[in-house]
Amino acid sequence: MRAYLNGALAMTESSESTPNSTPSRHTRIVRASHWIVTLSFILLAFTGVVILMAHPRLYWGDTGNDLTPALLELPISRNYKHGGWDNQVAFFQGESSPVSANRTFDIFNKNGWGRSLHFLAAWFLVIVGVIYVLVGIFTGHFRRHIVPRLAELKPGLFWHDLKEHLRLRIRAATGGPQYGLMQKCSYFAVVFLALPLVVLSGLAMSPAITAGYPVLLRVFNGYQSARTIHFFAFLILLLFLLAHVFMVIKSGFRRQMRGMTIGDSHEN
Amino acid sequence: MKTDELITRRNILIAGVTAVGGLVLTSCSKQLPPTYGNILRMGDTFTYAAHQALIPGESLVKEYSHKDISSFPATGTTNPGDPDKPNSSELYRNLQRGNFADWRLTIEGLVARPGSYSLAELKRFSARTQITRHTCEEGWTAIGEWTGVPLSRVLDAAGMLPNARFVSFYSFDDWVDNIDMLDALHPQTLLAYGMNGRDLPVAHGAPVRLRVERQLGYKSMKYIQRIVVTEEFNDGGKSGNIQNGWAWYVGI
Numbered sequence: 001m002r003a004y005l006n007g008a009l010a011m012t013e014s015s016e017s018t019p020n021s022t023p024s025r026h027t028r029i030v031r032a033s034h035w036i037v038t039l040s041f042i043l044l045a046f047t048g049v050v051i052l053m054a055h056p057r058l059y060w061g062d063t064g065n066d067l068t069p070a071l072l073e074l075p076i077s078r079n080y081k082h083g084g085w086d087n088q089v090a091f092f093q094g095e096s097s098p099v100s101a102n103r104t105f106d107i108f109n110k111n112g113w114g115r116s117l118h119f120l121a122a123w124f125l126v127i128v129g130v131i132y133v134l135v136g137i138f139t140g141h142f143r144r145h146i147v148p149r150l151a152e153l154k155p156g157l158f159w160h161d162l163k164e165h166l167r168l169r170i171r172a173a174t175g176g177p178q179y180g181l182m183q184k185c186s187y188f189a190v191v192f193l194a195l196p197l198v199v200l201s202g203l204a205m206s207p208a209i210t211a212g213y214p215v216l217l218r219v220f221n222g223y224q225s226a227r228t229i230h231f232f233a234f235l236i237l238l239l240f241l242l243a244h245v246f247m248v249i250k251s252g253f254r255r256q257m258r259g260m261t262i263g264d265s266h267e268n
Numbered sequence: 269m270k271t272d273e274l275i276t277r278r279n280i281l282i283a284g285v286t287a288v289g290g291l292v293l294t295s296c297s298k299q300l301p302p303t304y305g306n307i308l309r310m311g312d313t314f315t316y317a318a319h320q321a322l323i324p325g326e327s328l329v330k331e332y333s334h335k336d337i338s339s340f341p342a343t344g345t346t347n348p349g350d351p352d353k354p355n356s357s358e359l360y361r362n363l364q365r366g367n368f369a370d371w372r373l374t375i376e377g378l379v380a381r382p383g384s385y386s387l388a389e390l391k392r393f394s395a396r397t398q399i400t401r402h403t404c405e406e407g408w409t410a411i412g413e414w415t416g417v418p419l420s421r422v423l424d425a426a427g428m429l430p431n432a433r434f435v436s437f438y439s440f441d442d443w444v445d446n447i448d449m450l451d452a453l454h455p456q457t458l459l460a461y462g463m464n465g466r467d468l469p470v471a472h473g474a475p476v477r478l479r480v481e482r483q484l485g486y487k488s489m490k491y492i493q494r495i496v497v498t499e500e501f502n503d504g505g506k507s508g509n510i511q512n513g514w515a516w517y518v519g520i
Binding site: 065 | 307308309310311312314315319322323324327328329330332336337338339340341342343346347401403404405406407408409410411463464465466469471472481482483484512513514515519520
């Protein structure tokens with residue numbers, strides 16, 4: 001850890017001293033956490049879809065099940081619109097009474113290993129994510145490279161950068177943390193908005209954690225809303241991943257990969 | 269040799285995380301279930317240790333109001349008396365015919381007064397009614413009103429011995445599961461005999477099911493037949509969750 005901090009400090013300091021002449025490199029902590037989080041995210045995405053396949057229906061509020069209407073039903077797995085409920089019994093008098101019904105079919109369900117692997121990967125994401133954020137704050141990595149400067153946050157500049165991207169006029173890679181405005185904004189949104197949202201909405205689905213910290217259920221408007229938000233936050237992260245990989249390829253794949261792995265983007 | 273150095277650094281970080289995990293796990297290993305060396309189970313155990321450290325032990329789950337009661341799917345075994353289904357029980361079928369008048373819940377193991385309770389005897393304990401959310405591991409949820417006796421009262425009456433650490437449950441449909449003392453003595457952990465103001469329906473675990481509100485639905489075992497208090501962790505063998513690939517602790 002100490003070696004990491006020292007390394008990170010040394011790297012950011014060197015980039016600070018020569019702001020424009022030689023481009024700075026990705027620090028070791030950035031490179032290591034980048035790939036650990038990438039691997040965790042891929043595992044989380046894969047197991048998350050496996051878990052969702054057991055019940056591919058999304059709801060809003062606290063409750064939702066096969067006997068209540070869905071907000072959205074995803075056409076994944078044979079559990080999609082799987083009928084077969086019998087012995088329907090009303091709990092109370094009256095037509096609008098909630099009911100009980102027995103499921104008569106075997107569903108697709110791989111959640112035994114799916115959920116355990118999901119949480120194992122989540123531990124890596126959360127622990128490495130917290131280390132990355134703390135190091136990023138204390139070394140000034142975020143201030144220097146990620147948080148857009150006030151002078152940059154002008155609609156004109158933003159519009160210009162967006163148009164350049166849409167026309168696929170992509171700047172050549174530097175292989176280091178010299179980011180454009182759109183890049184800063186998207187990295188900022190992923191690190192400080194989308195990833196915290198996906199983690200917190202995940203925690204809001206835990207019966208034990210919400211017993212201790214009921215504020216989570218209030219913030220997300222109930223368990224099923226948290227589950228739906230968790231899914232859409234994942235979709236945003238997935239879109240980011242695809243756009244990110246596309247941009248890495250367009251801006252010089254070899255140089256970018258050298259920059260994010262061995263930390264030296266200069267080809268010998 | 270930059271490449272070599274990078275690999276070393278990355279390994280240091282992974283090793284560091286593993287070491288921290290290992291330290292946390294060993295420091296409180298006396299309270300933890302076995303992992304069988306399975307890496308997935310180690311993650312579950314890490315979650316269990318983290319929950320014990322970070323969540324106040326007595327915190328209650330949210331209780332809802334009567335208007336929040338929702339439709340409630342019955343899944344898994346929906347009638348252990350049905351001879352055409354797997355895990356069917358002739359004993360249960362006979363008890364069901366007598367409207368569970370002859371049903372008795374056995375309590376044994378590390379208790380001063382082992383014995384059994386009829387349904388009427390369980391109903392003589394002061395009852396608790398709570399409207400809570402059932403969170404199924406599949407992803408669906410349902411809200412129901414449960415009436416029953418808090419497990420802690422029955423354990424008190426049986427005189428639990430000081431070295432007791434786990435409470436195991438055996439069901440008519442051949443499941444074995446257990447919970448730790450934190451959950452067993454939790455005020456919302458019930459032996460429930462009523463649902464939504466009526467007797468517990470067969471589909472939902474009649475005559476008595478467990479409610480473990482701070483874990484996923486499958487810990488709230490239906491069709492309870494026998495309770496055994498132990499000091500050693502009992503994985504339930506082929507009838508338990510762990511050997512069937514399911515996590516033991518699912519506070520999640």
